[in-house]
Amino acid sequence: MVTTPTSLNKTPAERFLHLQSANNSLIVQLEPAPAIVYWGNKFSREQPLSAALFDAPVGQARLDSHIPLALCPEQGRGDFGSPGIEGHRNGKDWAPVFELISVTESLSSARLTISDPRASLEIMIELALDEDSDVLTLKQRLINTGSADYTVNRFALTLPLAETFSDIISFHGRWSHEFQMQRTPLEHSGFIQENRRGRTSHESFPGMIALHPNSNDLSGDVIGMHFGWSGNHRLQAQVKSDGRRYIQAEALLAAGEVILPPGEAFDTPTLYAVFSANGLNGMMQKFHQYVRSSLLQFPPSSARPVHFNTWEGIYFDHQPRRIMAMADAVARLGVERFILDDGWFINRDNDTRALGDWQVDKRKYPDGLTPMIDHINQLGMEFGLWVEPEMVSKDSELFRNHPDWMLGLDTLGYTQPSGRYQFVLDLQNQDAYHYLLSSLDTLLTEHNIAYLKWDMNRELVQAGHDSRPAYHLQTLALYQLIDDLRARHPYVEIESCASGGGRIDYEVLKRTHRFWTSDCNDALERQRIQQGMQLFFPPEVMGSHIGPRQSHTTRRCHDMSLRGITALFGHMGAELDPIGLEDNELRAFARYIGLHKQYRPLLHHGKCFNLPSHDPNTRIYGVMDDSVTLLAVAQLAMPQYALSGQLRLPVLCANKRYRVEVLDSPAAFSHTMKHKPVWMDKPLTIQGDQLIQIGLSLPLMDPESAMLLSFTLV
Numbered sequence: 050m051v052t053t054p055t056s057l058n059k060t061p062a063e064r065f066l067h068l069q070s071a072n073n074s075l076i077v078q079l080e081p082a083p084a085i086v087y088w089g090n091k092f093s094r095e096q097p098l099s100a101a102l103f104d105a106p107v108g109q110a111r112l113d114s115h116i117p118l119a120l121c122p123e124q125g126r127g128d129f130g131s132p133g134i135e136g137h138r139n140g141k142d143w144a145p146v147f148e149l150i151s152v153t154e155s156l157s158s159a160r161l162t163i164s165d166p167r168a169s170l171e172i173m174i175e176l177a178l179d180e181d182s183d184v185l186t187l188k189q190r191l192i193n194t195g196s197a198d199y200t201v202n203r204f205a206l207t208l209p210l211a212e213t214f215s216d217i218i219s220f221h222g223r224w225s226h227e228f229q230m231q232r233t234p235l236e237h238s239g240f241i242q243e244n245r246r247g248r249t250s251h252e253s254f255p256g257m258i259a260l261h262p263n264s265n266d267l268s269g270d271v272i273g274m275h276f277g278w279s280g281n282h283r284l285q286a287q288v289k290s291d292g293r294r295y296i297q298a299e300a301l302l303a304a305g306e307v308i309l310p311p312g313e314a315f316d317t318p319t320l321y322a323v324f325s326a327n328g329l330n331g332m333m334q335k336f337h338q339y340v341r342s343s344l345l346q347f348p349p350s351s352a353r354p355v356h357f358n359t360w361e362g363i364y365f366d367h368q369p370r371r372i373m374a375m376a377d378a379v380a381r382l383g384v385e386r387f388i389l390d391d392g393w394f395i396n397r398d399n400d401t402r403a404l405g406d407w408q409v410d411k412r413k414y415p416d417g418l419t420p421m422i423d424h425i426n427q428l429g430m431e432f433g434l435w436v437e438p439e440m441v442s443k444d445s446e447l448f449r450n451h452p453d454w455m456l457g458l459d460t461l462g463y464t465q466p467s468g469r470y471q472f473v474l475d476l477q478n479q480d481a482y483h484y485l486l487s488s489l490d491t492l493l494t495e496h497n498i499a500y501l502k503w504d505m506n507r508e509l510v511q512a513g514h515d516s517r518p519a520y521h522l523q524t525l526a527l528y529q530l531i532d533d534l535r536a537r538h539p540y541v542e543i544e545s546c547a548s549g550g551g552r553i554d555y556e557v558l559k560r561t562h563r564f565w566t567s568d569c570n571d572a573l574e575r576q577r578i579q580q581g582m583q584l585f586f587p588p589e590v591m592g593s594h595i596g597p598r599q600s601h602t603t604r605r606c607h608d609m610s611l612r613g614i615t616a617l618f619g620h621m622g623a624e625l626d627p628i629g630l631e632d633n634e635l636r637a638f639a640r641y642i643g644l645h646k647q648y649r650p651l652l653h654h655g656k657c658f659n660l661p662s663h664d665p666n667t668r669i670y671g672v673m674d675d676s677v678t679l680l681a682v683a684q685l686a687m688p689q690y691a692l693s694g695q696l697r698l699p700v701l702c703a704n705k706r707y708r709v710e711v712l713d714s715p716a717a718f719s720h721t722m723k724h725k726p727v728w729m730d731k732p733l734t735i736q737g738d739q740l741i742q743i744g745l746s747l748p749l750m751d752p753e754s755a756m757l758l759s760f761t762l763v
């Protein structure tokens with residue numbers, strides 16, 4: 050790192066920073082205000098950068114100088130877009146204009162300090178390109194250098210987009226229907242997404258993708274971005290009237306939520322972004338590479354164990370002998386980790402009560418959990434336990450003893466609505482915090498628990514601490530709580546669940562190991578949910594379970610192959626009552642679990658991709674390494690055409706030969722076809738360029754069915 054105090058007497062080349070990673074260059078123009086003026090394909094640093102490239106015209110009837118689209122856009126400088134900072138000191142210091150005071154840079158990163166002594170504010174901007182994956186991280190710190198409090202209304206991270214990025218993909222959803230993608234043109238007046246639910250949310254995943262109108266899975270320029278934050282947020286993509294465009298991400302603050310005392314700092318969460326010249330697949334692969342190398346902290350064990358979860362099998366009906374019989378049954382199927390879900394603690398007979406009382410219910414478990422855990426361990430499986438630490442039921446000992454530990458404004462006379470009959474504990478209340486830490490610590494110390502499913506089933510409403518808004522600090526306190534627990538139990542893995550996919554983001558992933566993707570185990574719904582999630586998260590953190598034949602959330606019925614193939618491409622598990630299942634269904638479970646284990650190294654370390662299809666109801670996706678490509682074809686609804694077209698595989702190598710094999714297909718193909726394509730009947734060896742250019746004739750598939758193929762290098 051080289052630190053340079055800035056001065057205005059710089060040569061043109063010194064007015065720019067040129068950061069580089071494996072494939073990308075990023076240029077920051079330092080004056081008059083630091084602004085990213087290029088981010089895209091890499092070019093050489095050897096030749097001096099021509100400053101003339103960045104000299105913009107100044108139009109008539111505008112301000113008389115060119116106003117940069119700065120990393121921190123300033124209203125006071127004449128930027129009429131969304132400012133990077135909004136706040137005031139008792140009504141003053143509301144329009145700061147910053148001057149660059151220092152730059153620290155390396156080949157791939159820079160820290161810029163900008164200051165406005167008149168407003169007594171300083172901002173530190175940190176930019177870093179990950180040298181291998183090209184992922185850009187951006188974060189900022191605001192420091193109050195004055196002698197009076199400064200109220201922060203907004204503090205945002207801003208990334209410019211080239212004017213060619215004229216489409217965006219955003220994500221919407223709801224419970225059991227997460228990660229739904231929407232592609233729209235990015236036009237005048239832009240796009241804005243606000244999340245005020247107090248957790249990452251099912252509704253507004255904090256991610257967005259900007260792309261050229263003709264960019265697709267395989268090709269074209271794409272910028273993906275994800276705001277790593279588990280609380281309220283605002284994301285926007287804006288087009289200025291001059292055509293310049295940008296994306297902006299910020300923690301959404303309630304009025305008066307952040308008041309900075311003199312000398313104190315306020316940090317933004319981190320914005321993760323990546324430029325790919327190879328379409329959405331390139332973006333996804335870079336995000337996966339980054340998550341694997343920089344965020345995930347798996348214990349030094351080997352593979353991700355196959356799960357069994359009791360929830361949809363027994364719900365609140367906990368009988369240890371029956372649960373042990375379930376364990377016997379699933380151990381035979383190849384399950385490696387058994388998770389006891391909700392219902393094990395005092396009086397938790399349904400979802401209206403008992404949250405907060407984290408002691409084993411002796412009515413249900415007279416000998417405690419240990420005999421059952423021992424039994425599970427003896428079967429060769431790890432044991433995991435469900436908890437929901439941030440919550441309290443009014444019908445609980447905890448609430449009766451400590452009604453004041455609840456997050457809210459109830460002491461002021463307000464009554465907040467319950468959610469799933471429960472309320473949130475105030476994690477800034479030190480007594481509540483230490484009660485939770487010690488309860489969880491005791492559970493983990495007294496039992497052989499390898500895994501916690503950490504749930505969070507209620508949104509924050511009127512979240513107040515000492516009468517003040519507490520959304521932001523509640524989120525930071527949650528991170529602290531998990532960090533403190535992990536410091537005491539570093540080998541216990543944690544699953545982040547919030548009614549399924551309500552808390553899925555990179556910041557919580559730094560301290561957890563798996564997401565419960567969705568409460569929806571309907572394989573058909575899961576196809577789209579997992580497609581959206583996988584753009585940002587690799588399969589090994591995407592919890593995906595084979596559920597019962599009839600889905601509990603949608604009542605749809607699916608055969609085993611759609612259920613098995615869909616669950617295979619994630620962190621696989623099973624969730625149902627295995628007792629009483631027919632032998633053929635048990636055999637099928639064992640088979641898909643076996644397939645998952647066989648391909649697990651590939652599934653959890655390989656490169657994921659999606660392929661286009663001419664039928665919008667067909668989804669083709671896979672994962673590959675240097676020798677094997679595993680590919681699924683899922684027919685999600687009635688085929689649009691009487692023939693299914695060719696399966697072309699541009700991800701393969703033209704000059705290599707591949708053994709093509711059908712690993713799994715729906716049982717009842719005969720009613721769709723009198724003749725099946727011959728390649729389906731026995732493995733064949735085919736030249737790569739023929740698979741790329743001509744492709745295989747796809748069979749006719751029923752709606753809601755799937756097929757699994759492998760292409761192995763010979």
Ligand code: GLA
Nearest residue numbers: 360390391546547548549568
């Ligand atoms: C939430 C979770 C489920 C299950 C239940 C238990 O809904 O998403 O998987 O754990 O809570 O109450």
